Amino acid sequence: MTARLGRVTCDITISADGFSAGLNQTEERPFGDDAGDGWGAKLHAWLVETPEENRTEVDQLAAARAFVMGRNMFGPVRGEWDRPWNGWWGEDPPFHAPVFVLTHHARAPQPMDGGTTYHFVTDGIESALAQARAAAGDGDVAVQGGATTINQYLAAGLIDELRLHIAPLTLGAGTRLFEGVPPLELEQVKSRAAKLVTHVTYRVLS
Numbered sequence: 001m002t003a004r005l006g007r008v009t010c011d012i013t014i015s016a017d018g019f020s021a022g023l024n025q026t027e028e029r030p031f032g033d034d035a036g037d038g039w040g041a042k043l044h045a046w047l048v049e050t051p052e053e054n055r056t057e058v059d060q061l062a063a064a065r066a067f068v069m070g071r072n073m074f075g076p077v078r079g080e081w082d083r084p085w086n087g088w089w090g091e092d093p094p095f096h097a098p099v100f101v102l103t104h105h106a107r108a109p110q111p112m113d114g115g116t117t118y119h120f121v122t123d124g125i126e127s128a129l130a131q132a133r134a135a136a137g138d139g140d141v142a143v144q145g146g147a148t149t150i151n152q153y154l155a156a157g158l159i160d161e162l163r164l165h166i167a168p169l170t171l172g173a174g175t176r177l178f179e180g181v182p183p184l185e186l187e188q189v190k191s192r193a194a195k196l197v198t199h200v201t202y203r204v205l206s
Contacts, residue, residue, distance in 0.1 A: 065139025070149030
């Protein structure tokens, strides 16, 4: 009997005009000039200021058994790994599961506290997903982002469920979800409005 595979999901916070980050991303402003200081203060205010109101969605973010993310989401280091960098989340990242980081530059796995281990994948999105599926067993795999990485997986038809968290602001320019993605047929599964965000979940049909 073939083992059941979990879903491939993704959660991403975007502005009302579809951007996950503005222009001029830096280490101090990882989401760009107009998103606010620190970890995207305006875009992610719903996570920081009203976590209890959004408890279902917060818990959902960490429910996967393995994660995939792009190099840009992992951190600001570009090119070769010329300085120690173990993600934005400190010594005990919130994942508590294997995380597969897409990169062009090889690096040994990096164990962290709390069960998170970063694995660095140099041979593409399909390989990262295959490794994440193997690690997750029959659990879900979450493609964490950023938008450029999610767009690659959407274009390849590898996402089962898309969970958008839409913040009430516009950025006007930057990194945009669905950029370069062919037309998709989506089925809305649920939606919920909260004070600082609207949550919408879609099943990706094709």
